[in-house]
Amino acid sequence: MTLLQVMPQDAPQDVLLRTRDGARIATLLKELGVEYGHWELRATVTADTTQEELLDSYRAEIDALRARDGLLVVDVAQLLPAPGPEWEERAAKARSTFLEEHRHAEDEVRFFAHGTGCFYLHIEGKVYAVVCEAGDLLSVPAGTLHWFDMGPRPEFAAIRFFKEEDGWVGDFTEDPIAQGFPRLDSLLAGDQ
Numbered sequence: 539m540t541l542l543q544v545m546p547q548d549a550p551q552d553v554l555l556r557t558r559d560g561a562r563i564a565t566l567l568k569e570l571g572v573e574y575g576h577w578e579l580r581a582t583v584t585a586d587t588t589q590e591e592l593l594d595s596y597r598a599e600i601d602a603l604r605a606r607d608g609l610l611v612v613d614v615a616q617l618l619p620a621p622g623p624e625w626e627e628r629a630a631k632a633r634s635t636f637l638e639e640h641r642h643a644e645d646e647v648r649f650f651a652h653g654t655g656c657f658y659l660h661i662e663g664k665v666y667a668v669v670c671e672a673g674d675l676l677s678v679p680a681g682t683l684h685w686f687d688m689g690p691r692p693e694f695a696a697i698r699f700f701k702e703e704d705g706w707v708g709d710f711t712e713d714p715i716a717q718g719f720p721r722l723d724s725l726l727a728g729d730q
């Protein structure tokens with residue numbers, strides 16, 4: 539289930555809020571201008587699932603969202619565990635891509651069709667760690683400071699929506715803030 543954990547920007551160990559209540563998460567994020575929604579899952583994702591198959595499974599939802607928000611470009615970012623050192627290397631490289639604080643010139647709109655990933659939203663003195671799971675749709679406004687952790691063993695398939703082809707490109711702040719916050723695996727371990 540989706541998880542939200544809120545911490546002060548200068549005291550990651552102080553958990554101000556931790557909840558798995560989807561309605562509460564949606565309300566709280568909406569106050570920050572962040573849209574959090576949920577789509578019914580329509581497909582099982584395996585290593586053999588092609589991008590086109592996945593997009594076809596959610597065609598109705600995708601078309602409605604594209605029409606609503608003028609999103610012209612849609613693709614799939616996918617990483618599933620595989621045996622061998624090559625995958626370990628690929629996973630570590632992929633994980634590092636968005637692990638430091640950055641912003642985008644356009645909204646970051648992502649639907650998790652499979653797996654898990656955590657967006658850390660740095661807004662007005664706080665960090666909102668939003669662990670997304672299969673079925674979650676998150677839309678983060680352009681310019682919002684954030685970073686993203688796919689964990690030490692990445693497993694996710696996310697449908698990404700853009701206005702421009704290069705909408706995914708990050709503008710990195712060089713602020714090391716992300717390094718002080720619990721990573722995805724630690725956040726989830728907090729349940730135990």
Ligand SMILES: CSCCC(=O)/C(O)=C/O
Binds near residue numbers: 636685698
């Ligand atoms: C879940 S899609 C990959 C992450 C991404 O696109 C991004 O910008 C993270 O901040």
Ligand SMILES: [Fe+2]
Binds near residue numbers: 640646685
């Ligand atoms: Fe991003």
Ligand code: NI
Binds near residue numbers: 576672673
């Ligand atoms: Ni669900």
